[in-house]
Amino acid sequence: MVSIKRILADFNVFRHGYIKNRTGLFVALAFPVILILIFGLISNSSGTVTVYVQNQDGGAVSTQFINALNSTGAVNVQMVSSSQNFTQYLLGHSAADGIVIPANFSAAYQAGNAVNVTEYGNPASSTSSIVSSAVNGVSNYFNLQRYHGSSTISVSHATVNVQQTSYVDTLIPGLIGFTILFSPMSSLVNLSAEYKRDKLFKQLSLTPLTKIEWLAAKVLWYICLSIISLMLMYGVGTMVFGAHITLTIWVVPFLILGPTLFASLGMLVGTITKTSETAAVISNLITFPMMFLAGTFFSVSIMPQYMQIFAHALPLYYIIEGLKATMVYTNYSQAIIDIVAVAAMTAVIFVAATKLFKWRED
Numbered sequence: 001m002v003s004i005k006r007i008l009a010d011f012n013v014f015r016h017g018y019i020k021n022r023t024g025l026f027v028a029l030a031f032p033v034i035l036i037l038i039f040g041l042i043s044n045s046s047g048t049v050t051v052y053v054q055n056q057d058g059g060a061v062s063t064q065f066i067n068a069l070n071s072t073g074a075v076n077v078q079m080v081s082s083s084q085n086f087t088q089y090l091l092g093h094s095a096a097d098g099i100v101i102p103a104n105f106s107a108a109y110q111a112g113n114a115v116n117v118t119e120y121g122n123p124a125s126s127t128s129s130i131v132s133s134a135v136n137g138v139s140n141y142f143n144l145q146r147y148h149g150s151s152t153i154s155v156s157h158a159t160v161n162v163q164q165t166s167y168v169d170t171l172i173p174g175l176i177g178f179t180i181l182f183s184p185m186s187s188l189v190n191l192s193a194e195y196k197r198d199k200l201f202k203q204l205s206l207t208p209l210t211k212i213e214w215l216a217a218k219v220l221w222y223i224c225l226s227i228i229s230l231m232l233m234y235g236v237g238t239m240v241f242g243a244h245i246t247l248t249i250w251v252v253p254f255l256i257l258g259p260t261l262f263a264s265l266g267m268l269v270g271t272i273t274k275t276s277e278t279a280a281v282i283s284n285l286i287t288f289p290m291m292f293l294a295g296t297f298f299s300v301s302i303m304p305q306y307m308q309i310f311a312h313a314l315p316l317y318y319i320i321e322g323l324k325a326t327m328v329y330t331n332y333s334q335a336i337i338d339i340v341a342v343a344a345m346t347a348v349i350f351v352a353a354t355k356l357f358k359w360r361e362d
Helices: 004-020 020-042 060-070 086-092 107-113 125-146 167-196 200-204 209-243 249-269 276-294 305-311 315-326 332-356
Strands: 049-055 077-082 098-099 116-120 154-160
Touching: 004 049, 004 209, 020 209, 049 060, 049 086, 049 107, 049 125, 049 332, 060 077, 060 098, 060 107, 060 125, 077 125, 086 098, 086 116, 116 125, 167 209, 167 249, 167 276, 167 315, 209 249, 209 332, 249 276, 249 315, 249 332, 276 305, 276 315, 315 332
Parallel strands: 049 077, 049 098, 116 154
Antiparallel strands: 098 116
């Protein structure tokens, strides 16, 4: 039977040792805050506005139109698949600025017929006026180039009423996910290698402590660490950059399941590591690609399609997307899907880690 008393006893031992490790505390608590400050200051200095563009035409002229729009320097074009429901896509990304180029754009322009580009925006947003100016400017340029000022290309306006988000709003959930991934994963991989080297697992096998209890004690500590890290990043993000994020009860499942998943994954990887050097290499091979491809620093939706498919196979993706859904978009139906996905992966990896890991080497 699992003993809560033994778990808490091992938790206290591990906690005391971890607190003395200043490097571990820096990576877990201070480093993500530093990243928020750096990326927040960089994003605040940027003068470009992200605008989502759906090209339903695919012809040469529409491609030239998009390239001209992107080259203005006022907007940063992000393409949206023509199969997407464009309005729902904007709402799902908490964005108001978008452009739809119709299917007959190139043919109509080349034939001298009138064609309409639809611009989406929010009248209450300052960015929509920037996008509108850029679209009108490019439209006028194309009209002058081809038909000497005749209004071949016109622009209509549609309204999308959503709460505007900043880069920092989505960065904070990403960095919380980074903390949930990096500290438990790297620590458990290294710890497993060190315990093997020092024959500590062999000694633990002679005590009543089980593998499940040993892992649970480490998970409990990293849950506490994740909560502290979240509060620090929330405070810095809201007070320094005015981030529009909310803390609700929906965040809790990710703060519990995330450390459990990655601590278990670290223990599972520890089954094949023999030295600290090997442990560090394997840990980095897993954590760094996951950190950059799962949406920590930028949205997965802007990646190429083949990379998006790969990102959907990463556990961290569902943690970060779930945190964004709860903290930024208040999209709780999506959060439930992410929670279920993370819970399923956590259960599989936790069972595999405790079953395959051996106290004694053969």
